[in-house]
Amino acid sequence: MHLSSLPASSASSHPLAPYGWDADWEAEFAPYAEQGLLPGRVVRVDRGQCDVVTAVGTVRADTEFVVPRDPMKVVCTGDWVAVDPGGSDPRYVRTLLPRRTAFVRSTSSKRSDGQVLATNIDHVVVCTSLAVELDLGRVERFLALAWESGAQPVVVLSKADLVPDPVTLAHLVRDVETASPGVPVLTVSALHGEGLGTLGALVGAGTTVLLGQSGAGKSTLANALVGEDVMDVQAARDVDGKGRHTTTTRNLLPLPGGGVLIDTPGLRGVGLFDAETGVGQVFAEIEGLAGECRFHDCAHDSEPGCAVMAAVENGRLPARRLDSYRKLVRENQWIVAKTDARVRAELRRDWKRKGAEGRAAMEAKRGRLR
Known part of the structure; x- marks a missing residue:
């Protein structure tokens, strides 16, 4: 047989x-x-x-x-x-064979094509280096695509040995946890082997894809998880923590404790690609607050009775989170509108309405000044 x-x-x-x-x-x-x-x-x-x-x-x-x-x-x-x-x-x-899950980003082309980076994945590990200043907006962008893929996101803060002060490290982890609701956030030092056991246990079943910028430590992490030097590693620049693209292709590697790992080249750009659901999950607290706004189409800007703006004003919601949410929603709408005539029409109507409201406000202001 x-x-x-x-x-x-x-x-x-x-x-x-x-x-x-x-x-x-x-x-x-x-x-x-x-x-x-x-x-x-x-x-x-x-x-x-x-x-x-x-x-x-x-x-x-x-x-x-x-x-x-x-x-x-x-x-x-x-x-x-x-x-x-x-x-x-x-x-x-x-x-x-039909794919169960797929991590997709938009390409840099003007046609708004999607690029599939990995398929049939169970975990998406977003690798972020602690050797440079954290870019929480980039983490949120990766997570939106990760949730949209259908896999479970995990954030790994690599090179934790470069942050020896435990109080500082705790603050950094807390900031990332705030930007990553519902997502495990792990600190790892491949150099000292710290955190690798926890990560290995988390991704030891199924397929995991490693994603992040060049210099984030993905190849070092891949070697540590696999248990041998299967990926070339080069030092990152001290100035910005970036490195050359050591990994030039996406490689699928079996793990000794079970499961498989897909290592990827460093990503310079992570454009959204029809990731409305993923954006909603990354900013679940904002979507929840939006349901309490007075108007169902509230833009969370200057409308009366906006529960989201109220949460910003009373400190329950960081203003940075709202700014990031607005940016990703706009970007995703723009991507979808390129291929969906209905969405394009809705955006035009919205732009016209906001333009009319802006002109009316200016006229009212001039009237008060006369």
């Missing part, structure tokens, strides 16, 4: 089980098993080809047959695929 046609009950003993293979993937793959294809997981993609781990080892396959018009459906690290059996030359990826 071929490995790809084993019954679902045997999925846990399948050679691909350490990479996340389970009974549900077995069922999804059944039609392709009948065609004699092999199941596998993409561990790396490079210039139209990919490395796929299968029950008979890692094979190199061409992605020509699954090059779609939709950039959201290109082969990506983390995908489960059906590949040609042994003896095929060249060897092709024939299809992708």
Whole structure:
């Protein structure tokens, strides 16, 4: 009997089980098993080809047959695929299995395309270095995309050994926790091994993707979790904590304690891509307060009876949080409006209304001055 046609009950003993293979993937793959294809997981993609781990080892396959018009459906690290059996030359990826989750950001193109960074993930680890000043707005941006992916976000504050004062470290953690409701926040020092046990236990089951800027310590963290130097590491600049892109491709690595890790290149830009739900989860306290506003379409600016502004004024809500929320909501609306005519029309109406209100306020002010 071929490995790809084993019954679902045997999925846990399948050679691909350490990479996340389970009974549900077995069922999804059944039609392709009948065609004699092999199941596998993409561990790396490079210039139209990919490395796929299968029950008979890692094979190199061409992605020509699954090059779609939709950039959201290109082969990506983390995908489960059906590949040609042994003896095929060249060897092709024939299809992708439906993705359970996907971390997507917008590209820098003016077309507002999405770019899939990792698929079929269970945890998104947002790695932020304590060697430089914390950028809470960037953390919130990463978390919005992480929640939108369908995976569980985790924030890791790396290089904790560079903050020897426990009081200062506690303040930094508290600031990040305020910006990350519902998200575990861990401090880690890969140099001293501190916090790695807790992180390893948290991500030891399923698939975890490591995300962050260059110099955030992702490759060092990946090496520590894997237990060997599988990723090259370079020193970050002292001035801004940034480093060169040591990791240039997304790589899927099995962890010794179970689970797999996807390491990624440092991200300079993290544009939102239709992440309304994710933004709402990152700013859950603001969304909750908004339900108490007098007007259902309150912009939380100068409207009477605004519960959000009241929370800022009485100190319950940091003004920085509201500013960040407004920025991400506007950005997400702009991204969605590029492809949704209804949203574009709503934004135009809103701009016209606010313009009319602004002109009316100016006229009233001039009348009082006369």
